[in-house]
Structures are given as structure tokens and as C-alpha cells.
Amino acid sequence: MLSAIAVMALGALVLGAALGYASIRFKVEGDPLVDKIDACLPQTQCGQCGFAGCHPYAEAIAKGEADINQCPPGGEEGIRRLADLLGREFKPLSADHGVEKPKAVALIDEQTCIGCTLCIQACPVDAIVGAAKQMHTVVESLCTGCELCLPPCPVECISMEPIAEDIATWKWKYPVTAIRPAAATPLHPSPAQAA
């Protein structure tokens, strides 16, 4: 009886020491889950989720303070990715936080711009260049389409322009499966199948 208790106590001590050592030796700085969630977010830093950027939203999701369907730029695909990551049920985008829109970039009407620099200060990714009383312009390749520059503009000269598809961004479409034998014209543009 005593020896059994002694053995159990010894085992507990050894394991406790091992665990204690491991918790110090293999300590993970920061929350890896937050980083993983952050990686699923589109990094537009638009704040439509109600948090001051993508990282705070990721933190809130990790803590369970926010739902996974509050990110309109991420859209349905983003929600699916988060659902997969967190093992949660997919849910449609919350209407309170906005609607999914096609990707767009801000465009400053250079005739109307008065050079107030308010949009420059609002841009979370420094995609607007200009100086006080000088015309401003948006660096298209850096713009995330977060729309944060729209409200501060006193002359409402900023508009969102949807990004048009061009040859560089064009994607092959998902092949359509024919249920019945195709008619005269092949369904797929690729003649490879016609060979």
C-alpha cells in the first residue's frame, strides 16, 4: 500500500517536473492560433468587422469574442477558410458588417481633389501619395480597396473602381461537365479534347 503510494507519488513528481520543464523549454511566444486566423484574413485593414484591423479581429475570433462571418472583403471563401481552420460550422456573411463586393480600388478625381491630406492619413497601407494643397493620387497596386479613404474626403472626390479582368488576371474557368453529348460546338474552348 505504502509502496504503491510512493510509486504513484514519484511518478507524479517525475512527470510534473518533465511537464514543468517542457512548459518553460518549449514555450510558444504569442498565440499561434491568432497568426493562423490572421493569415486567413484579407489584410485590407478596413475595420468593417468592427475591430481596428485584421489582427485585432483575429485576436477576437481566437478569444471567441467575434464570429467568423464578419469580414466582407474575405467573403464566403474567407469564412469557409476560417470555418475549416477553427472546426466551426460555415455561416453566411453577417449583414450587419457589410456585403461582399467585387474587388475594387480607390480612384481620386484629380480635378476635384483639394489636397487636404485627410485621405492620406486615413489610408491604412500608405497607398495614397500627395502633399498638402497638392493633388493626391492612389497607387493602384497598393490599394486594398478598404474604402477607409471615402468618409474623410471633404469634397467626395474618391470613388471605388472595380478591378477589370485583363489577360494577366484572367483565370481558366472550372470545366463544365456536359450531361448529354454536346451539340455541334464543343463546350470547352480547348481543342485539346477534340484531337
Add this chain to the structure above:
Amino acid sequence: MGIFSFKGGVKPASHKAESTALPIGEAPLAARYVVPLHQSIGGTPRPCVAVGDAVLRGQRIGEADGWISAAVHAPTSGTVVAIEDAPMPHPSGLPALAVVIEADGCDAWIERQPADPAALGPDGVRAYLQQSGVVGLGGAVFPSHAKLSAGKAGALDELVINGAECEPYITCDDLLMRERAEGIVAGTALFRDLLKPKRVLIGIEDNKPEAIAAMQAAVAKAGEDFAVVAVPTRYPTGGAKELIRVLTGKEVPAAQRSTDQGVQCFNVATAYTAWRAVAFGEPVTSRLVTVTGNVGSARNWDVRIGTPIAEVMALAAPNPDTDGVVMGGPMMGVMLPDTAAPVVKATNCLIAHSPALFPPKPAEMPCIRCGECARACPHQLQPFELYWWSRAKNFGKAQEYALFDCIECGCCNFVCPSHIPLVSYFRFAKSEIWAREKEKAAAEAAKTRFEFKQLRDEREKAEKAERLAKAAARQAEKTAPAATASERPAPAAPGADVTTSATVAAPSPAADGNGDAEAAKKAAIAAALERARAQRASAVPRNTDGLSPARQAEIAAIDARRESATPATAPTPVASAAPAPVPADATTDEEAAKKAAIAAAMARARAQRAAAKPRNTDNLTPAQQAAVAAIDQRRESTGLASPAGATGTAAAPLSTDPHAAPASSPPAADADRTSTP
């Protein structure tokens, strides 16, 4: 010469005889040419002509953008009528920037200057080829100059010239080798001189005996030691990695370039255009195009780049049941959505499509995992697995199964008993993955920029605070001597000795500065914040606004002092500052008093200068304030000749100085007097 073989591959009906019956034809001039600027892999060339410019054939109209990019040239003489988006020979049917040239019919060349490769040097030749728009004409249109430097492995073992032309219907390389073999050999020699390989291999499929004979004759005539090798006809021998395998037995691993294995590969037409560029000064303005399929007379035409495809098709008299045009071969080509699109450097073949010639495929059936596709795949992939993952949009898994090693040759499509358009799935998956990679990179960049902006905002805030603190500290420093100066007369008069007064007065700010440096800093920051708040509160703040009660009290005290000082003005100028003590120390002699008066006046002037804008009573450290208060009190006490006015705290700054007491007896007496009660 050992011939090796690659795994997989198929043997489709070649359909090459139709278009090889006739020699190469010179396509007639079109009225209008649409020359796309982006015709090769890499950067899009920038247009270097303006609308309305007259151009000559071979004149550069697009400047190469970066090293992986090649110049674009006018295909004939005429006028630039537009630089605009025009339809492209691309499966998307989307437009891209092009230079539209209206031909004047003269077809005048620019002044053609042959280049001397020896004089240019290897780098010069590479730049020259880039400027001449020489790109891989086998279909990939990779800028050739970028391939003309030895790889990381050092010197090349083999240079492979690709004349295999394995895809059905296409015969443009065949005809080029038959008719222009000397040019190809000369171009190969040019590449050989640049790359210095140990041997040069020219691989031609054995279904082109005329081409093989012509090339052998040309090599013999040129006296070169190039090996013209007939390789077995099997699709896709013309793939670079396959031909390298067949000719050298070397297998190029995934994610490696052939140069890593000591092999470089060029198409025969590329070698020919490189030679034309160097030996004749002719940039790439035309190429051979096989026009075949459902047409009356299939033939190879020498077509200017930018000729509308519809016009080229018309040369071959397509049959009435033609329902489309395929660019490229039947295995890898794409159906063109718009025949108004121009011929580009990648256009090797145009096939008139008809349902009779290419019967529609039966409906797609489920994959039975028979493995036929895996047996046919020349890259030894498992297309049925790739198909599964691509179809399920599980792109990570597709990449694990080496999706990007797929060359989209179409062998799997060809053998699939279920008629699954496998390559369409692979293309879909590849473009999705690319798009996602791009998106991810953009998100990553946005995140970095956002984080940097946050960092910068914080740093700016900190810097601003520091700047304000520094300014406040400077101000405090300025006020400190001013305070000293205003103090001076006070002890001077009672002490009746200037030196004494200086020694007495000086230590107090010094003690403030050193001992209470930190307190001073804190106070300065607090003062700066206070000031900023006051400034925000009122657009034009008066320095008397927003003062703390303590400071107001000080000011009141100072004012009171001033008032009290004026009536008691002594004959000496000292009076204004410290007249009060004078009667108390009437024993002082005249000279000392005079000296003290002068010193006091100077100090006062200095204090006035220093405190021109901010009042010297603003922003004092607590210690200083205490000191000032002490002095005031002492003054009052002495002025009223009442010893009871002073307190212990007031005496403290003075008594801290060890010299003060012994050096000046009257102040010491003063101190005694003040401290004793």
C-alpha cells in the same frame, strides 16, 4: 549517338502532309496591322512611338521592359493610327494594348545594319538580340537573350536545337528546315559561340526526312560539327525536357532548369531569327505560320506579326463548314474567340475547326481510375489524382501531386476512355493557384505596410512628445538663469558683496539642474502637455491663460513684489529688483552697492532678453518655484523687517550651499535669523 526515350507519350495521326505539299508562301501585305506589345513572357514593352508617327518595317515600336522582355517592331512601313486595347489571340478574348499601324504599301525597311558578334561581345549580342525582339518561337515565347548565358553549373555540355515539331498538323519548323537550313545552322553557330557547349545536337523527328536531309546538308556545307539526330516520332518529343531526355539521356528534375543539368534548348525558328537579326540587321517582324485544317489549300505562310488572323485564314480558303480557328496544334492549342486578333510571335499554326474534322467529344464520364493517363503522361505524373484534387478544388493536394510539372501536353486527354477534359481541370487549378498566390502576396504586402504605418505613427507620436519635452527643457534652462538673475540682487544687497551674492544665488539653479534633473524633465513634459492642451483650447492663447493655481499664485506674488518694490525705490537702480533689503543692511558701503547695482541691472537685462516671450515665471520646476517662493518670502520678510515671514523650506535651497553661510556673514545672519525661529 545513343537515342534515349521518355516514358509515356502518344502517337496521334500526324496530319502533316496536307501543309507540306506547297513551299513557304509570302503572305500579301495587309492594310492594317495590330501589333500587341506583350508578345513574350516577362515585362510588357512600353510603346515608344506616338499616334501619327510614320514607321518603317523593323522600326522599334515597343521598348523592352526589364531583362526578361523583348522589343517589338513594326511589321511594315506606314503610320501609327492608334495605340489602344485590341483583341488578342488568347482564350479569354480579352483585349490588351497594341500598336495599330496602317500600311502605306511601300513596305520600306529601316536601314539594316548587320552586327558583328565578335565586336559586340557576348553581352552585346544578348542586348542586341533583346533589341531585335528575338524570342522562343517554339510556342513559349521566352526571350532568347535571357537563355543565352551559361547556367549555374558553369559551361554547358550540350546545346539542343529543337526541330522535333511533334504536334499534329504543324509543319512550320519542317518547312523552315527544308527551305532555310543554312540560316538555322548559322543561328545555331551564333548560339554555340555564346554558350560554348561541348556539343551541339539538332533533334528532328524521323517523320521529316526532307528536313533532316536539308539540315545535314547545311551543317556539312557550313563545316560545323553539329549532330543532326533523327528522333523517333512520338508526341510530345518536341517538349524541351522530353527532347533533352531523348537526345542526352538527362532527366531535368522538377523545379530545375535544363541549364542546371548542363543543357540548353532552342527552337530552330529561334535560331533562324537570331541569325537574321545579327547577319542582316532584321528584327523579328514575321514568322512562319501553318494554315491548315478544314481548308482548301493548307500551306505555310511567312506572315507579318500583327496581321489579322482572319486575313491569314482567308489565304487558305477555309471550307464553308468551318466554325472556328484553333491557334496552335490540336493537342495544346486554344480555340480563338475572335479571329480579328492578330498573328503574334507565338502563333505557329492556325487550324480551321469543323465538326467533321474534330468531332465533338462524347460526354464526360466518371473516372474509372484505369491509369491510362498515368501511362501516357510524359512527365510521369498521375493525372487521375490531379484530376480528382483539381475537381474538388483541393489545390494543396494537387500541388503535392506535382501539378506544376504538368506541361499541358494533352496526352491524358487523348487516352482517357471516359473523355474527361483533364487538361482543362489542370489549367483551372493552375490559374486558381496563381491567383491565390498573388492574392496572398498582396495581403502579405498590405499587412507589412499596415504594420509599418502603425509603427511610424507611434514613432512620430513619440518623437513629437520628445521634441516638445526638449523644447520645454530648453525653455526651463533659459528660465533658470533668468531666475538666478532675478535672485541675484536679493542676496547681493543684504550681503553687500557681489561675489557673495553670486555664490549664494548660483548654487540654487545648479542644484535644480543636477539634483532634480529628472524631476525637471518630468515637469517639463507635464508643462509641455499642459501648454499643448492650453493651445488647443484657445486658438490665440494668452500666456496668462490656463495657469495652474500655484503658478497664478506665483505670478500674483511677483506682481505684489513689483508693486512693493516701486515705492521703495532706492537711489540705486538695484531698487527695482530688490530694494527692500537695502534699508535692512544700511551698513554697506557705497561702492559695493554700486557694483551690485550694475550686476543686477545686467542680470535684469539678460533675464528680460531670455524671457522676452515666455515669462520667466512660466514652466518652472517645483524646486525652482520653491526657490523663488523662498526668495520672495525672504524679500518680504526683510522688506518688512519681520523675521517671522520665512519658513524652513524657504531657507533650504540657500542653506544647502556649504559656502553660503561662511562666505557671507549678513546672509548667514539672515539665514540664522530665519532658521532660528
